[in-house]
Amino acid sequence: xxxxxxxxxxxxxxxxxxxxxxxxxxxxxxxxxxxxxxxxxxxxxxxxxxxxxxxxxxxxxxxxxxxxxxxxxxxxxxxxxxxxxxxxxxxxxxxxxxxxxxxxxxxxxxxxxxxxxxxxxxxxxxxx
Amino acid sequence: xxxxxxxxxxxxxxxxxxxxxxxxxxxxxxxxxxxxxxxxxxxxxxxxxxxxxxxxxxxxxxxxxxxxxxxxxxxxxxxxxxxxxxxxxxxxxxxxxxxxxxxxxxxxxxxxxxxxxxxxxxxxxxxxxxxxxxxxxxxxxxxxxxxxxxxxxxxxxxxxxxxxxxxxxxxxxxxxxxxxxxxxxxxxxxxxxxxxxxxxxxxxxxxxxxxxxxxxxxxxxxxxxxxxxxxxxxxxxxxxxxxxxxxxxxxxxxxxxxxxxxxxxxxxxxxxxxxxxxxxxxxxxxxxxxxxxxxxxxxxxxxxxxxxxxxxxxxxxxxxxxxxxxxxxxxxxxxxxxxxxxxxxxxxxxxxxxxxxxxxxxxxxxxxxxxxxxxxxxxxxxxxxxxxxxxxxxxxxxxxxxxxxxxxxxxxxxxxxxxxxxxxxxxxxxxxxxxxxxxxxxxxxxxxxxxxxxxxxxxxxxxxxxxxxxxxxxxxxxxxxxxxxxxxxxxxxxxxxxxxxxxxxxxxxxxxxxxxxxxxxxxxxxxxxxxxxxxxxxxxxxxxxxxxxxxxxxxxxxxxxxxxxxxxxxxxxxxxxxxxxxxxxxxxxxxxxxxxxxxxxxxxxxxxxxxxxxxxxxxxxxxxxxxxxxxxxxxxxxxxxxxxxxxxxxxxxxxxxxxxxxxxxxxxxxxxxxxxxxxxxxxxxxxxxxxxxxxxxxxxxxxxxxxxxxxxxxxxxxxxxxxxxxxxxxxxxxxxxxxxxxxxxxxxxxxxxxxxxxxxxxxxxxxxxxxxxxxxxxxxxxxxxxxxxxxxxxxxxxxxxxxxxxxxxxxxxxxxxxxxxxxxxxxxxxxx
Numbered sequence: 001x002x003x004x005x006x007x008x009x010x011x012x013x014x015x016x017x018x019x020x021x022x023x024x025x026x027x028x029x030x031x032x033x034x035x036x037x038x039x040x041x042x043x044x045x046x047x048x049x050x051x052x053x054x055x056x057x058x059x060x061x062x063x064x065x066x067x068x069x070x071x072x073x074x075x076x077x078x079x080x081x082x083x084x085x086x087x088x089x090x091x092x093x094x095x096x097x098x099x100x101x102x103x104x105x106x107x108x109x110x111x112x113x114x115x116x117x118x119x120x121x122x123x124x125x126x127x128x
Numbered sequence: 129x130x131x132x133x134x135x136x137x138x139x140x141x142x143x144x145x146x147x148x149x150x151x152x153x154x155x156x157x158x159x160x161x162x163x164x165x166x167x168x169x170x171x172x173x174x175x176x177x178x179x180x181x182x183x184x185x186x187x188x189x190x191x192x193x194x195x196x197x198x199x200x201x202x203x204x205x206x207x208x209x210x211x212x213x214x215x216x217x218x219x220x221x222x223x224x225x226x227x228x229x230x231x232x233x234x235x236x237x238x239x240x241x242x243x244x245x246x247x248x249x250x251x252x253x254x255x256x257x258x259x260x261x262x263x264x265x266x267x268x269x270x271x272x273x274x275x276x277x278x279x280x281x282x283x284x285x286x287x288x289x290x291x292x293x294x295x296x297x298x299x300x301x302x303x304x305x306x307x308x309x310x311x312x313x314x315x316x317x318x319x320x321x322x323x324x325x326x327x328x329x330x331x332x333x334x335x336x337x338x339x340x341x342x343x344x345x346x347x348x349x350x351x352x353x354x355x356x357x358x359x360x361x362x363x364x365x366x367x368x369x370x371x372x373x374x375x376x377x378x379x380x381x382x383x384x385x386x387x388x389x390x391x392x393x394x395x396x397x398x399x400x401x402x403x404x405x406x407x408x409x410x411x412x413x414x415x416x417x418x419x420x421x422x423x424x425x426x427x428x429x430x431x432x433x434x435x436x437x438x439x440x441x442x443x444x445x446x447x448x449x450x451x452x453x454x455x456x457x458x459x460x461x462x463x464x465x466x467x468x469x470x471x472x473x474x475x476x477x478x479x480x481x482x483x484x485x486x487x488x489x490x491x492x493x494x495x496x497x498x499x500x501x502x503x504x505x506x507x508x509x510x511x512x513x514x515x516x517x518x519x520x521x522x523x524x525x526x527x528x529x530x531x532x533x534x535x536x537x538x539x540x541x542x543x544x545x546x547x548x549x550x551x552x553x554x555x556x557x558x559x560x561x562x563x564x565x566x567x568x569x570x571x572x573x574x575x576x577x578x579x580x581x582x583x584x585x586x587x588x589x590x591x592x593x594x595x596x597x598x599x600x601x602x603x604x605x606x607x608x609x610x611x612x613x614x615x616x617x618x619x620x621x622x623x624x625x626x627x628x629x630x631x632x633x634x635x636x637x638x639x640x641x642x643x644x645x646x647x648x649x650x651x652x653x654x655x656x657x658x659x660x661x662x663x664x665x666x667x668x669x670x671x672x673x674x675x676x677x678x679x680x681x682x683x684x685x686x687x688x689x690x691x692x693x694x695x696x697x698x699x700x701x702x703x704x705x706x707x708x709x710x711x712x713x714x715x716x717x718x719x720x721x722x723x724x725x726x727x728x729x730x731x732x733x734x735x736x737x738x739x740x741x742x743x744x745x746x747x748x749x750x751x752x753x754x755x756x757x758x759x760x761x762x763x764x765x766x767x768x769x770x771x772x773x774x775x776x777x778x779x780x781x782x783x784x785x786x787x788x789x790x791x792x793x794x795x796x797x798x799x800x801x802x803x804x805x806x807x808x809x810x811x812x813x814x815x816x817x818x819x820x821x822x823x824x825x826x827x828x829x830x831x832x833x834x835x836x837x838x839x840x841x842x843x844x845x846x847x848x849x850x851x852x853x854x855x856x857x858x859x860x861x862x863x864x865x866x867x868x869x870x871x872x873x874x875x876x877x878x879x880x881x882x883x884x885x886x887x888x889x890x891x892x893x894x895x896x897x898x899x900x901x902x903x904x905x906x907x908x909x910x911x912x913x914x915x916x917x918x919x920x921x922x923x924x925x926x927x928x929x930x931x932x933x934x935x936x937x938x939x940x941x942x943x944x945x946x947x948x949x950x951x952x953x954x955x956x957x958x959x960x
Contacts (some may be wrong), residue, residue, distance in 0.1 A: 029625050112325060
């Protein structure tokens, strides 16, 4: 759910560039046209989180994992925040209205806030 | 619509719902009361005392927590355990139990209720059993309805399979863990049903609590990903699943790493981690489970993303994208795994990994694990003993889950399969099976009751088929075949034909008795019936009456059985024993506490006591003395050292004892009063464990005489020379005077001339044994308890003249023979 950016990034090294790129551009267009602005905002946040997570991981692999606790909690924070935000996106998506009968968008945001607080409580505790 | 019995007409629906909810609350309250009360047998029959072995350590740790505060507890280094190594307690335990009692203790004291910490510890398990009943109610309610929930709560409240680990005084991790297990599962089901991140978060928090409380948390770590995976494979992916699982996983995994004992296990594993865990095969299971956990998480992300993409492009383009994405992901994943393995970050697939699939692995290669009785496979009568008629209803309940098969039913089915398997492997895992048995049985029984209590009668006109009842005529076959005036005789024939292949058919196996098979057959038969005939239901009152009476009878027997098992089998503290004399009066045997109290009062505070590891926690808790080994079995070599000392001759054992600063050696001997759990019966395990480390010096066959384990005249020389044998039977023959001494545990006559001890036993304390020793001239052993269950010997210091103790002893004995007069005077002084 990281938005179409990651898909776009991973497509160039494949063997059938023309067809895939057509598909990707179709996807991009359709996404731009059909997605409500609220969801685009959430997607932007998701993309940011992915970037942050990838940066941390690359740093860990290339430079050092020295404060391993700090890396883990930072990375865990990225993953956790990502899935929580993605959950929020799924819950407020008008297309999924029928699936989430018990969760109104307001309720979804409250859940999101609670989940993030709990998550970051543990993240903070784990920083070491 | 005809009804079987008249219904009141003028009730408003509000009154009905209000009354129903009031009744439910009252019922739950009564169930909680029953759950707590039935666990108090131990307190009533004995006293408010901590039971068994491990609870003594938990109790000791809780006392530290209560008296010194949480941070002291967290940083507690216990120098008296594993002498001389000591133990970092904070990092090697699951602190959830102690923290819970500590919180309750502080809360009560803040309210000015000065409750003793011991009573909190003793009564914690019964209290939490009430909560378990409530959690089970909530869980079952999600599966079926409130009435099934109440039945499940009542079942779990008094079922012996759960009581066995949660009687008052059984202050162990399981006491709170089963509640956490059920509540986490309830939150998971709720989160999945609603797609609620809130319940996902709550599930993660309780998962964290569970991780902090019990090693059995891996069961949750196993169940939830497996459930998600199965749903995924069944094509039931939904955004609700994504929300529930992702939230639980992301928060839960990070939270579980906060517990020091679990630490980095979820993300990184290597060989040395095995030192921390109980044993390596469980470590590999852990690794495997965490791989699944993360794998399912990743899979869910991918599927969710794919769903999103699919909603935006046409199917052909989606396929192209999918193919290219799969190829690139596969290549990248391969390189990632190669890189990680190359760097040694994830454990390689060594041969021992396969021990995961071989449940006998630990038993074959790690004698310590095999020596613990609760690690043995379950004997089949214990299923009936622990679950009574629930074990027969259980398959029927699982079949009913198959009929409804919503997401939560899939969960119960997986849970049932997994838990049944594990319960068959190990006795102690009966505990995890019990909740699902209660839930499934409650579903089955409540369906039965629903059918037979429903006042609606089927229409006689077969074409209408308005009745929505699921009940069947055939359910009465097993229970009341003749009493049921069934609607259509054809149908009975049909169901009987149907039943014939079902009952012997291996689906339900030999566990199924009459009740279950008839119920299961009823379920299947009703399905066939529902396709052919549309009208189903129960006619008249007599059928209902017969079936309901039968059910009530079963429930009554269940209650009787549970009460009986609880009071007779599961309520013994095992620290205090009870025997019944022929006239029915109870006699309390309190040797353990007597001996531990003696140690506490009569020995130096830093005197090291060596015993087999079973008694380590008790000695630390009751006698407050350092021990060589205790029930926390992480150091095989250290335990093997004790095993070697016990199974070697005195000359070999003595240097070991001296090297470890041992002042006293404690053995448990049941030969006098017939206490079968004594050290001589565990002796072969000591030999085996020692053999594992010193295969050249200790060999198991040497302790047998032609394949027989004997302690009498025909005992093998190695056996007779071993320290354990000598300590057990030292001066035992004196008790019997001229008669042949008799070991009442092993039913063998031991030699009339008992063993002698050279390196142990010279009393320096001046305390005389209280046993009714006929020849009480001198007390050679330091202490022997009233019924000879606990015998304590002092290790002699080196001879002051530097002689070998054996020679010195022989010399002084020779002297004794010559000069008998002073000795007799000493005898007179000591004789009081």
